[in-house]
Amino acid sequence: MDFFVLLIIFIIIVVIAAKAVKILRPYEKAVVERLGKYQRTVESGLTVVIPFIEHLRRVDLREQVVDVPPQEVITKDNTVVIVDCVIFYEVVDPFNAVYNVVNFYQAITKLAQTNLRNIVGDLELDETLTSREMINTHLREVLDEATDKWGTRVVRVEIQRIEPPKDIVDAMSKQMKAERMKRASILEAEGYKQSEIKRAEGDKQAAILESEGQAEAIKKVAEANKYQEIAIAEGEAQANLTVYNSIHQGNPTNELIAIKYLESLEKIADGNSTKIFLPAEMSNILGSVGAIAELFNDKDANKKSKPKEANNVKIPVVPTPKLDSEE
Known part of the structure; x- marks a missing residue:
């Protein structure tokens, strides 16, 4: 009988302890009421309340x-x-x-x-x-x-x-599609515009560069021609000076000058349609030529007369006719 009473007392003590001891988790707080009236607010951890008199209401503090x-x-x-x-x-x-x-x-x-x-x-x-x-x-x-x-x-x-609503969504979809097509057209036109501008600028730059190149080329060609003409002129001047000096150093006679003149005249008169108008001064030159011809004829006559001296035959010398200046 005593054992049964002790067992009941132990059970009552365990129940009272379970009612009195409360454990609150870290994310919890609790409100303690005593006989229906607010008593206190307790934090997380071990909390002791009066069994059957105080009541604990938990509150979760998590989001x-x-x-x-x-x-x-x-x-x-x-x-x-x-x-x-x-x-x-x-x-x-x-x-x-x-x-x-x-x-x-x-x-x-x-x-x-x-x-x-x-x-x-x-x-x-x-x-x-x-x-x-x-x-x-x-x-x-x-x-x-x-x-x-x-x-x-x-x-x-x-x-x-x-x-x-669905009809509004459809209308918005059509509006968005039209807006995107508009933007695409604008962007395409803008791209075409920019490409044409770039192309025109490129053509302009190419034309400028080509003109500058041509001007530079013309300038170089002109300078080259200038240097060529200067070199030719200097060469001709040097040649003339050399010829002049050579002539004076050689001390030519009138007969040699006349022969050279005739050689030049022959080259000038070469051709079927060539006509030559001799000036009045040509009579003096041709006179000198005639004298030269007589000189050569005299020399030839002397050479030929040597073997014919025994017969005492003289070869007549034909004088060179003078050309009329009007011819």
Whole structure:
């Protein structure tokens, strides 16, 4: 009998100890109520409460997510879009989180839907589709201010989907396609324009370079011709000077000059259609030529007369006729 009583007492002690000793994890805090009244807030770790008198309510301090269901929202330009978002929050004050809101999940969901309709309702469709970051920031500020008395802090808000009606999507797709085709045409025209400009500049530069090359070539050719003419003139002058000096050093006679003159005249008169007009001064020259001819005839006559001296025969010398200057 005593053993049974001791066993019951031991069981009661174990139950009371289990009720009195509580262990809170590192991410938890708790609110202790004594006979239905707030007593204290306890941190994580080992906590002792009075069994059957004090009650412990745990609060999770980790960041949590609320998925706001999709809803239809009318934009400023009367377009219906379907919008949904997710909210990330964390509890910073366990007392307010326990005593200031009954169902935090439902409260934050309704609050997010209401403010999302207000924010999107002030924007046009194009702004709604391109202003996700602005909507996120504005909605987070509104929710954080509203949930401050609930002992929570809204960390961030993210828009998951903004879906316009199917006909609007088709119209936007056609508009985007037309805009892209327009940009492509503009870019193609701009590219053609730039290519033509570059080509014209290239042709211009090529023409300039070609003109400069031709001018330089003409300049070089002119300089070469100049040097050639100078060299030829200097050569002719040197040749004339050499001939002149040679003639004077050789001390030519009138007869030699006359013979050279006749040789030159023969070359000049060579040809069937050549006509020569002799000036008046030619009579004096031809007289000298006649004298030279008589001289040669006398020499020939003396040579021939030597073997014929026995017969005493004299060969007559024919005088050279003088040409009329008018002929």
